[in-house]
Amino acid sequence: MTTLKTDQTVAIVGLGYVGLPLAISFVDAGCSVRGVDANEARVADLVAGHSPIDDIDDATLRSALERGLSIHANATAELGQADVVFVCVPTPINQAKDPDLEPVLSAAGLVRRHLRKGQLIILQSTTFPGTTTGPFRTELERSGLVAGRDFDLAFAPERVNPGDPASTGQLIPRLVGGLTPEGTARAAALLRRISASVHELSSPDAAELAKLLENVFRNVNIALVNQLALLCERMGLDVWEVIDAAATKPFGFMPFRPGPGVGGHCIPVDPYYLAWRAREFDFVDRFVELAGDINLAMPRHVVDLVAEALNEHGRAAKGARIGVLGVAFKPDVRDARNSPAADVMAGLAARGSEVSYHDPHVPSFRDSAGAERSSLGLAELVAESDVIVILAAHRAIDWDLVYDKAGLIVDTVGSSNRRTPRERQVLRLGAGWSRSTPASAVGR
Numbered sequence: 001m002t003t004l005k006t007d008q009t010v011a012i013v014g015l016g017y018v019g020l021p022l023a024i025s026f027v028d029a030g031c032s033v034r035g036v037d038a039n040e041a042r043v044a045d046l047v048a049g050h051s052p053i054d055d056i057d058d059a060t061l062r063s064a065l066e067r068g069l070s071i072h073a074n075a076t077a078e079l080g081q082a083d084v085v086f087v088c089v090p091t092p093i094n095q096a097k098d099p100d101l102e103p104v105l106s107a108a109g110l111v112r113r114h115l116r117k118g119q120l121i122i123l124q125s126t127t128f129p130g131t132t133t134g135p136f137r138t139e140l141e142r143s144g145l146v147a148g149r150d151f152d153l154a155f156a157p158e159r160v161n162p163g164d165p166a167s168t169g170q171l172i173p174r175l176v177g178g179l180t181p182e183g184t185a186r187a188a189a190l191l192r193r194i195s196a197s198v199h200e201l202s203s204p205d206a207a208e209l210a211k212l213l214e215n216v217f218r219n220v221n222i223a224l225v226n227q228l229a230l231l232c233e234r235m236g237l238d239v240w241e242v243i244d245a246a247a248t249k250p251f252g253f254m255p256f257r258p259g260p261g262v263g264g265h266c267i268p269v270d271p272y273y274l275a276w277r278a279r280e281f282d283f284v285d286r287f288v289e290l291a292g293d294i295n296l297a298m299p300r301h302v303v304d305l306v307a308e309a310l311n312e313h314g315r316a317a318k319g320a321r322i323g324v325l326g327v328a329f330k331p332d333v334r335d336a337r338n339s340p341a342a343d344v345m346a347g348l349a350a351r352g353s354e355v356s357y358h359d360p361h362v363p364s365f366r367d368s369a370g371a372e373r374s375s376l377g378l379a380e381l382v383a384e385s386d387v388i389v390i391l392a393a394h395r396a397i398d399w400d401l402v403y404d405k406a407g408l409i410v411d412t413v414g415s416s417n418r419r420t421p422r423e424r425q426v427l428r429l430g431a432g433w434s435r436s437t438p439a440s441a442v443g444r
């Protein structure tokens with residue numbers, strides 16, 4: 001196997017939320033970088049200097065293009081010229097919530113066609129333990145070359161949290177596990193060029209499971225507070241007050257907040273990779289399944305809350321005009337993949353409501369019944385809706401306008417916690433009507 005050269009050529013297959021920032025990190029580290037993507041429209045945008053993701057602005061992309069980043073469609077021989085190839089393609093689930101490795105295997109097939117002795121191949125897509133050393137390796141070895149002998153193979157998960165500047169850059173420790181100790185050391189040395197700290201594991205499988213543990217941890221804890229929110233509604237308590245109080249403990253507690261469900265490419269998807277793999281070992285991962293059940297039921301609960309809010313004001317859900325605020329899966333991002341808004345909007349439409357939305361980051365949005373809508377202006381939405389449902393509290397929304405003008409609000413994300421709404425103006429997930437807000441909680 002080759003040793004680490006200082007003038008590495010790095011190729012990256014899949015230029016999305018994970019692959020594009022990785023490519024730019026390696027350009028910043030002085031490497032020559034070849035980016036490859038199957039989506040021709042995305043390739044054309046990137047070549048023209050238009051970034052498709054929040055965390056990379058156009059100026060940063062253009063600067064990288066001038067300093068050593070080249071972008072290619074899949075039909076390229078550039079992969080064969082790289083010393084190292086990262087695979088950063090999606091790892092979705094199918095209708096039955098089983099892993100769909102098609103993108104990973106088709107990317108492996110692309111790498112295999114250009115594979116040569118001495119290369120280092122690193123899978124970065126989140127996946128179940130056994131992917132790198134199983135189907136991914138098998139596809140690469142169809143080249144006739146053998147992993148660990150002719151080329152190095154490793155798994156190194158990504159930890160970026162889009163929209164959160166604290167999660168990007170060199171300060172975030174990286175994990176890596178290679179097929180051989182030499183492969184691990186080689187991959188770790190490369191990753192140290194873009195990260196101040198690299199933690200080596202004994203195998204790709206252990207690294208794959210460590211990444212899943214991180215995401216399952218989030219999913220389970222979000223489910224825990226979502227369930228607590230439902231209990232607080234019955235008990236007449238305010239879940240936001242309870243969580244804030246528990247969070248004053250300086251050790252042994254980490255606050256998670258309830259909401260309308262989980263979204264994005266990771267939290268609603270990755271736990272099923274673990275559950276699926278566990279079943280192969282005759283093991284039912286009950287935490288994963290239970291957390292999935294609870295979080296998946298939240299959009300339906302939000303639909304019920306909207307009906308309850310309307311009912312309180314003498315209205316039926318049928319025929320009511322509902323204005324949804326924020327359809328991205330979390331605040332301040334344009335990523336609406338797997339957003340709970342899709343189920344909330346389809347559920348409300350199924351009850352006969354007229355549903356519209358405003359999201360400054362998402363110009364058009366398809367609900368889970370397939371209805372596509374365009375974002376309305378905020379003032380128009382507030383003026384024309386019988387009830388406003390807050391699903392993502394983007395900072396770019398004029399909240400004073402919302403609270404001044406909206407007659408009725410269902411708040412699923414604690415957006416109203418620091419306000420003093422009019423009596424019975426706001427029905428809050430996990431806390432009830434605004435008039436029940438304890439004086440001590442107002443102004444938190």
Ligand SMILES: NC(=O)c1ccc[n+]([C@@H]2O[C@H](COP(=O)([O-])OP(=O)(O)OC[C@H]3O[C@@H](n4cnc5c(N)ncnc54)[C@H](O)[C@@H]3O)[C@@H](O)[C@H]2O)c1
Nearest residue numbers: 014015016017018037038039089091103106107125126158
């Ligand atoms: N988005 C996140 O916050 C995040 C964080 C950590 C890990 N991950 C993981 O990283 C992986 C990638 O996620 P993402 O959010 O970057 O996805 P993405 O959809 O933003 O980007 C993936 C890119 O891969 C391209 N692609 C798909 N199949 C391809 C193929 N066969 N060949 C070449 N290109 C192909 C797509 O066109 C797309 O541009 C997933 O496994 C995800 O779970 C994502």
